[in-house]
Amino acid sequence: MSVGGPLPRRIVLAAALALTAGCSREPARPAPPPERPALLLVTLDTTRADALAPEEKTGATPAFAALAARGLRFAQAYATAPTTLPSHASMLSGLYPAGHGVHENGRRLPDHVPLVTERLRELGYATAAFVSGYPLESPFGLARGFDLYDDEIGDGRVERSARETTDRALAWLARAETRPRFLWVHYYDPHEPYAPPEPFRSRFPHDPYLGEIAAMDQELGRLVAAFEAAAGGRGAGIVVAADHGEGRGDHGEMLHGNLLYQGVMRVPLVVAGAGVETGTRGDPVSLRQVRATLLGLAGDPADGTLLASGGAPVLGEAMQPYLNYRWQPQVMGVAGRQKLIRSGRLELYDVFADPAEAHDLAGTVPPDRALARAVAEYPLPGASPATSAPPAGEEERRRLASLGYLVSGEAPGAVPEGAPRAAEMTPLFADLDAAAHAFARGDYARAAGRFERVLARDGGNLMAAVQLAACRSLLGQEGEALAVFARARRIDPRSVEVRHYLGLHHLKYGQVERAGPLLEAVLESQPDRLAAIEGLAQVRAREGRLGEAAALLERAVPLSGDPGTRLVEAGLLRMRLGETGPALAALERARTLHRESFRRHLELGVLLLAAGRLEEARDALDRVPSGHPDAPMALFKRAQVSVLLGEPDRSERVRAARAGADDTTRRLIAGERLFEGVAH
Ligand SMILES: [Zn+2]
Numbered sequence: 001m002s003v004g005g006p007l008p009r010r011i012v013l014a015a016a017l018a019l020t021a022g023c024s025r026e027p028a029r030p031a032p033p034p035e036r037p038a039l040l041l042v043t044l045d046t047t048r049a050d051a052l053a054p055e056e057k058t059g060a061t062p063a064f065a066a067l068a069a070r071g072l073r074f075a076q077a078y079a080t081a082p083t084t085l086p087s088h089a090s091m092l093s094g095l096y097p098a099g100h101g102v103h104e105n106g107r108r109l110p111d112h113v114p115l116v117t118e119r120l121r122e123l124g125y126a127t128a129a130f131v132s133g134y135p136l137e138s139p140f141g142l143a144r145g146f147d148l149y150d151d152e153i154g155d156g157r158v159e160r161s162a163r164e165t166t167d168r169a170l171a172w173l174a175r176a177e178t179r180p181r182f183l184w185v186h187y188y189d190p191h192e193p194y195a196p197p198e199p200f201r202s203r204f205p206h207d208p209y210l211g212e213i214a215a216m217d218q219e220l221g222r223l224v225a226a227f228e229a230a231a232g233g234r235g236a237g238i239v240v241a242a243d244h245g246e247g248r249g250d251h252g253e254m255l256h257g258n259l260l261y262q263g264v265m266r267v268p269l270v271v272a273g274a275g276v277e278t279g280t281r282g283d284p285v286s287l288r289q290v291r292a293t294l295l296g297l298a299g300d301p302a303d304g305t306l307l308a309s310g311g312a313p314v315l316g317e318a319m320q321p322y323l324n325y326r327w328q329p330q331v332m333g334v335a336g337r338q339k340l341i342r343s344g345r346l347e348l349y350d351v352f353a354d355p356a357e358a359h360d361l362a363g364t365v366p367p368d369r370a371l372a373r374a375v376a377e378y379p380l381p382g383a384s385p386a387t388s389a390p391p392a393g394e395e396e397r398r399r400l401a402s403l404g405y406l407v408s409g410e411a412p413g414a415v416p417e418g419a420p421r422a423a424e425m426t427p428l429f430a431d432l433d434a435a436a437h438a439f440a441r442g443d444y445a446r447a448a449g450r451f452e453r454v455l456a457r458d459g460g461n462l463m464a465a466v467q468l469a470a471c472r473s474l475l476g477q478e479g480e481a482l483a484v485f486a487r488a489r490r491i492d493p494r495s496v497e498v499r500h501y502l503g504l505h506h507l508k509y510g511q512v513e514r515a516g517p518l519l520e521a522v523l524e525s526q527p528d529r530l531a532a533i534e535g536l537a538q539v540r541a542r543e544g545r546l547g548e549a550a551a552l553l554e555r556a557v558p559l560s561g562d563p564g565t566r567l568v569e570a571g572l573l574r575m576r577l578g579e580t581g582p583a584l585a586a587l588e589r590a591r592t593l594h595r596e597s598f599r600r601h602l603e604l605g606v607l608l609l610a611a612g613r614l615e616e617a618r619d620a621l622d623r624v625p626s627g628h629p630d631a632p633m634a635l636f637k638r639a640q641v642s643v644l645l646g647e648p649d650r651s652e653r654v655r656a657a658r659a660g661a662d663d664t665t666r667r668l669i670a671g672e673r674l675f676e677g678v679a680h
Contacts, residue, residue, distance in 0.1 A: 036180045036299055037180065037236055037237050038180050038183075038227065038231035038235070039120070039237045039297055040223075040236060040238045040239070041183070041239045041290065041294065042184075042186075042187070042223065042241075043091070043186045043241055043243050044187055044190070044213075044241070045132070045188045045190060045242070046190040046191040046192075046242070046246045047190050047213060047242035048263055048264075048268075049075075049077070051190070051213045051246075052064045052213065052217070053065030053068060054073075055268075056210075060204070061213060061214060062217065062221070063220045064217055064240065064268070064270070067240060067270050067272055070272055071238070071271055072270065072271050072280075072281065072306075073268075073269070073279070073280045074270070074281050075281065075282050076266065076281075076334065077266065077268070077269035077286070077287065078265050078266060078284060078286055078314050078316055078334060079244040079264070079266075079267050079287050079316060080097055080286060080316050081097050081103065081244070081316060081317055081318060082245070082257050082259070082264040082316075082318050083104055083105055083257050083318075083320060084133060084136060085102055085104070085136065085142075086102045086105075088136060088186070089113070091288065091290040091291065092116050092117060092142060092291060093114065093288075093291060094289070094291035094292055094302075096316075097317055097381075098317065099113075101113070103317070103320070103323060103381045104319065104320045104324075106135075107140070109142060110141070111144070113141075115145050117144065117145030117146055117184075119295060120182045120295075123298055125180050125181065125182040125298070126147055126181050127147050127148075127183075128146060128150070128181070129149045129150065129185075130165050130168050130172075130184070131149075131150070131151050132153065132159055132161070132164075132186050132187055132188035133158065133186065133188035133191060134158040134159065136186055138151050146184075148172065159191065160188070161197070162189050162215060162218075162220075163197070163215075165219075166185070166223050169183060169185050170223070173229075173230040174230075181230070187216045187219065187220070189212040190209060190212040190213050190216060194208035194211070195212070196211030196212045196215050197215055200215040209246065220240070237274070237294070238270075238273055239271050239290055240270045240272075241268065241270075241287055241290060242268050243287075244264050245262075245264045245265065245266065245267060246264065247259065247263050250262070250264075251263075251357070252426030252427070252429070253429060254433075255429075257318065258320060258422050259318060259423060259426075260318050260332040260341050261357050262351060262355060262356075262357060269285070269287070269306075271307065273297060283309060283336075284313075284336070285306055285314060286314040286315070289304050289310075292306075293305045293307060313334060313335040313370055313374045313375070315331065315333045315374060316332045317329070317330060317332070317378065318330040318332075318422070319381050322412070322419075323412070324462075325425075325462065325464070326412060326419055326492070327419050327421065327425060328343045328415065328419045328420065328421050328422065329380050329381075329415060330343040333371050333374050333375040333378075334351065335368045335370060336368065337353070338350065338371055339351045339357070340367045340372060340375050342375050344419065344420075345362070345421070346367070347360045347362055347423075348362040349361065380415070419460070420460075428458060431450045431451075431453050432450075432454060432464070434450050435447045435451050435454065435464070435467065438450065444474045444475050445471075445475060447471050448468055448472060451464045451467055451468035452468060455468060462488060462491045462495060462498075463497075465487050465488035466488045466498055466501055468484050469485040469487075469488055469498075469505070473501070473509075474508075482505075496521075496522055496525050496526060499518045502518055503518030504531065507519075507538055507539060516536065519532045519539065520536065523536065530560060533552050533555055534553070534556055534566075536552055537552035537553045537556070547573075547577060550577070553566050553567075553573065554570045554586070557570070563593060567587070567589050567590035567593070568590045568600055571585075571586030571600075575603060580611055581611075584604075587600055587603060587604045588604070601621065601623040602621065602624050602628075602633055602634050602637070605617045605618075605621035605624070605637055605641075609641055614644055614645050617641050618638070618641045618642070621638040632660050632661050633664070633665055635657040635660045635661070636657045638657070639653040639654045639657040643674045643675065644674070650678055654678050657669055
């Protein structure tokens with residue numbers, strides 16, 4: 001069950017600063033606010049530390065090289081998670097994913113998590129964000145505190161280029177602004193698929209990933225120059241970081257999200273600006289320190305800035321395989337040169353001597369005690385409700401799947417006995433990625449084949465079982481689907497995912513008495529799950545419980561990517577119940593939303609007629625096209641309105657209704673007393 005159309009954009013435009021006309025003789029003015037520097041945060045998606053200068057040696061990234069040369073570079077900076085949304089949530093909140101509760105894309109950052117943007121706005125900053133990838137769009141919760149949150153990536157697209165994003169950021173910088181600015185720009189280009197624009201495609205024919213990085217670097221240069229020009233003499237603080245890297249084959253991982261090795265967790269990070277020393281630091285730091293660093297640069301000191309030397313071990317996690325596949329949860333920590341990974345067992349590496357993490361020292365070298373304790377005490381998702389943010393809706397899941405992300409929407413109660421370690425499951429990654437893409441494209445046969453292969457090697461993979469069952473159901477293979485659903489239920493008897501897709505399966509095959517209780521159970525734990533709401537509405541409608549069906553559809557309106565269609569459905573049900581007022585309200589809202597594409601003019605006209613709004617009824621009925629299946633009824637109703645309005649051409653109208661009548665309207669016309677004596 002999919003819903004079309006883009007999400008409503010929540011671009012938040014704050015009211016312009018109210019400036020009173022100058023009163024030159026006013027005696028006592030309040031003290032001017034402290035002069036705060038303009039702040040720029042640039043986040044580079046999917047960018048490995050060794051893909052940027054000075055680690056990248058071919059000169060592909062001159063803009064980053066220039067920034068690193070005049071700023072402070074961190075050679076051991078770590079993402080908090082190898083996934084876009086959790087990592088950015090950490091940068092803006094200062095919390096690890098265990099603290100802010102977002103462990104994977106497709107979750108929504110809870111409203112109670114404070115963001116640096118809100119504080120900067122309190123300090124008098126004009127705040128704007130320009131993001132380039134779907135995982136950061138405003139429904140996922142990072143827009144809070146931004147005067148402007150530009151996530152207009154374009155209908156049906158999941159990313160926009162660094163060039164487009166930079167153009168839009170530069171337009172904002174060109175606007176007059178008396179306040180200091182906080183600008184966050186996010187570039188998504190290096191995320192796969194790798195398709196650099198020219199001339200970078202030709203410059204990097206054998207390494208399109210690096211081509212994407214080089215294209216992005218060019219835009220970084222343009223952005224930094226424009227930002228510093230706009231900041232004028234005020235000075236500027238600049239932080240540039242990747243949200244995570246890319247596996248590129250390291251330890252068997254091509255992309256990112258499933259493992260915790262250096263290629264995905266160690267990221268490029270530079271801080272530059274007035275008062276920032278230059279050079280390179282080798283002590284481990286975390287991207288979650290970006291928040292305190294921005295506040296420090298703004299003159300609002302906070303604990304944990306990157307500009308002070310740290311001490312505590314730096315932590316990170318990769319929970320996607322745990323949440324989706326029921327593999328071991330993964331936690332890492334770095335202290336000095338030691339990196340400890342907990343995932344079913346411990347791995348220990350000396351990342352200075354062995355940056356490729358080829359030699360596991362666990363069992364031969366004792367880990368630093370503070371490091372071992374921090375890694376052991378890091379909380380797992382699902383341990384308490386606070387550590388697990390609510391999942392996003394169905395439309396969000398579909399679009400994330402098109403980026404290769406599967407979203408489970410639930411946390412397991414406990415680590416399953418004998419759960420596999422992600423590091424040992426790398427041969428499955430390609431099939432899991434391909435299956436997610438095929439599923440998002442609607443190629444269920446191909447997706448099913450890939451999920452079969454995964455399950456053959458990983459029989460406890462809940463996500464693969466649920467998605468395979470959904471594929472079989474969508475392919476019309478009812479018996480096979482039920483068998484796989486049964487298998488998924490054995491993997492996790494309390495899984496909401498299984499109930500959800502099994503409920504939709506029964507609905508598809510007309511078994512509403514089975515679908516109803518399953519979808520009810522889903523909505524008890526996930527009240528905002530759109531497909532379950534819509535599915536249960538269908539169940540109620542088929543059971544003849546139209547009022548409940550309409551109420552469910554009305555509940556779906558704010559969650560839906562196409563609220564107008566939900567309103568039409570709810571309105572038509574209210575109409576069948578004889579509830580003219582609510583039916584009319586729903587259809588009128590739908591017409592406002594759908595504008596030219598609104599198709600329910602007949603129903604709207606009938607309702608307006610019933611409400612005695614005759615002129616509006618006339619206009620609505622006149623919009624029913626002549627060749628439309630509703631045309632005979634529209635002609636009949638239009639004739640009624642014409643008589644009631646006393647229009648001069650009412651006889652013509654009644655004749656036209658007779659001439660264009662079908663069996664139904666012929667009977668109605670014959671019995672219509674309004675028409676008596678009007679025309680024969
Ligand atoms: Zn990312």
